[in-house]
Amino acid sequence: MKILFVEDDAMNRRVVKEMLTAARIEMHEAEDAPTGLKMIDEGDFDLILMDLRMPGMDGMEAISRIRARDDEKGKLPIIVVTADTALNLRGQCLEQGADEFLIKPVEVRALFETIAYTIAKRKKA
Template identity: 45%
Template sequence: MRILYVEDDAMNRRVVRDMFASLGMDLDEAPDVATGLRMVDAEHFDAIVTDLMMPEADGLDLIGAIRRRADLGASVPILVLTADTSDVARENCLRGGANDVMTKPVGLATLVERLGRAIAASDSATFS
């Protein structure tokens, strides 16, 4: 399983990378939206986790760009991991095309459960 994590903060990337490593999984990482989009163009990912607020372009920009891509845009699960706990941010993310929104700090069990749920929902939508 390939997961892409788009996050501008190196410490946050390390924390999530360590969480995945504890499960024996590798995590592909991008420090910004532009890099994340280049990686999506070059690789297949089973899911994408993105920060919401980043300089230059934010998580909503990333989600919108991916959702507009006919080849994978509708099917790849995208989860937002953000420090913004407001209902408005959550609604904007979901309306913008995110499958789920989690707040930082996120625990390993929550991350795995929500990611698994989004991937399972995507798989059943793809094959039904």
């Protein structure tokens, strides 16, 4: 499995990478949304982890741009990973096109359960 994590905080990327690497999952990193979108153009990923609050383009705009694609990359599973706990945020993310939603700090079990659930849900659709 090959995952792209779009996250501006290097420490958050490092923590998640350690979790995924321990499970032999390949993780690629983008420190901002424009870089992440470029990496999606150029690479093949099975899933995207997307932070919301990033300087410049935020995660919601990046999700919108991914979903606007008319190729298979526009259908990639996206899990939002955010520290923002606003009341309606999960619903807004799902409406924007995210598949699932995780709150930071991410726990190992929640991360893997959410990835498995999201992949299974996409396969059924």
